[in-house]
Amino acid sequence: MFHKDTIRIGTRKSALALAQSKLVGDAIVNSFPHMKIEYVPMNTLGDKRLDVSLQEIGGKGLFTRELEEALINGDIDLAVHSAKDLPLEFDNRLKLMPVLKRAAVNxxxxxxxxxxxxxxxxxxxxxxxxxxxxxxxxxxxxxxxxxxxxxxxxxxxxxxxxxxxxxxxxxxxxxxxxxxxxxxxxxxxxxxxxxxxxxxxIKEKDILPAPAQGILCAEYANDDMVEILEKIQDKECEYLFIAERRYLSVLQADCHTSAGIYISDNSKKYSIKAYFDGKYMEMDSIENTLENLLITVEKLADKLKRENV
CATH class of the missing domain: 3.40.190.10 (Periplasmic binding protein-like II)
Known part of the structure; x- marks a missing residue:
């Protein structure tokens, strides 16, 4: 159980990062009115080095490293990220949870x-x-x-x-x-x-979104945060977050690769259109369960990967 009455949320200093952190902070207070939120803005290396491409200086992790160090050191309780900007691999002392409803994906x-x-x-x-x-x-x-x-x-x-x-x-x-x-x-x-x-x-099927685009994600080190974050979690958003991150994982994608995916829910069945390095594939009428969704994105990713060998 989380015993403190103040939650320190670490965030990048940009206007968007602060606005997104406030969305999460406000949702926590709505569910736990006794809680206070303290925002801790930080500069990351990715924000400082705008003169070169991310590929040249280390990829998406450059936007999270300072925040993750603060979590591990206990200087903050949460870090809020755009889920599409998170690398697949991160420090195993930390955990991720998608929060709130998914916003527009296009x-x-x-x-x-x-x-x-x-x-x-x-x-x-x-x-x-x-x-x-x-x-x-x-x-x-x-x-x-x-x-x-x-x-x-x-x-x-x-x-x-x-x-x-x-x-x-x-x-x-x-x-x-x-x-x-x-x-x-x-x-x-x-x-x-x-x-x-x-x-x-731009229609989602014209330029397929990045995996997990439109999803906010909370990163934490202390498992006591789980009971708080679960209160502001949306189950559909969680399914899509897991499935689209799995798509990236099977592709073994990083900042040097090009991957997009759009999952739509039509009449309680999923449809998926996926993109990888110049090729598209689609699958329709997928049963509306996380298990079926994961099986399908794995198949799509595997086929696209083989196409590009």
Whole structure:
């Protein structure tokens, strides 16, 4: 049983990371009104080194290392992450649990206000910013005429590159921009830039999302946190988190590979479309149980992996 009356949540310092941490903190307080939440912002190496690609400096783990050290040292009780940004392997002294309901899973195209367009109709030479290999490859399939430029930074930094003239548009996760806009503090603080953009949804089946996109995950070292986190957990979200992470695991995917997956629930049966290194596969009418879902994603991942040998 968790005996303290204050939970210290570690978070990266970006506006989105803080907004996401607050969503988890608010949910905990709603279930445990006596609890107090203390937010502990930290700089990670991934946030500091924006001059090079993640592949060059060590991958997604660069956004979690400092937070994980704080958990192990007992300086914080929880760390909140976007689940899609978590590496498959992490310190075995730590544990992960998906929390809250899953947000939107699709990507979006962000451009200057009033630009009426979609991915397939973008003009020759239109410059889109993204450092995601998954997005890069699928954008190329949708439109070979565009130019894709590598960019890094938090959501606001990347959007700002549109107005500095570095790119004409950027690809982001819908969940992130929604969470940022929903937070009154940051919606007001960045209203000058948010009011100057147009957002176009990209269908999940056009650019398959990253595994676990739209899911928030709590990382912890002390098992006493389990009873608190279970109160703010959504069972459907947990199933999808486990299944999509299993997909990555079978692929043995890392920051150098390109993998996407979209699982939809139609009439109590799952449908899956998966992407890996230039190839797509689909399976329909999967019985709505975690066991069947795991069997199917393993089959899909294994087939895609063999296709790419």
């Amino acid at each position: 990507d979006i195209l962000v451009v200057n206000k009033d630009l009426n367009t979609d991915i397939r109709n973008l003009p020759i030479g239109f410059r889109i910013g993204t450092s995601s290999k998954r997005r890069y490859e699928q954008l190329r399939i949708l439109n070979k005429n565009i130019e894709i430029l590598p960019i890094r930074g938090n959501v606001i930094t990347r959007i700002g590159k549109i107005f500095s003239g570095e790119v004409d548009g950027v690809i982001l996760a819908r969940a992130g921009i929604d969470r940022l806009i929903a937070d009154n503090k940051y919606a007001g603080e960045y209203s000058d830039i948010l009011e100057k953009i147009s957002i176009f949804d």
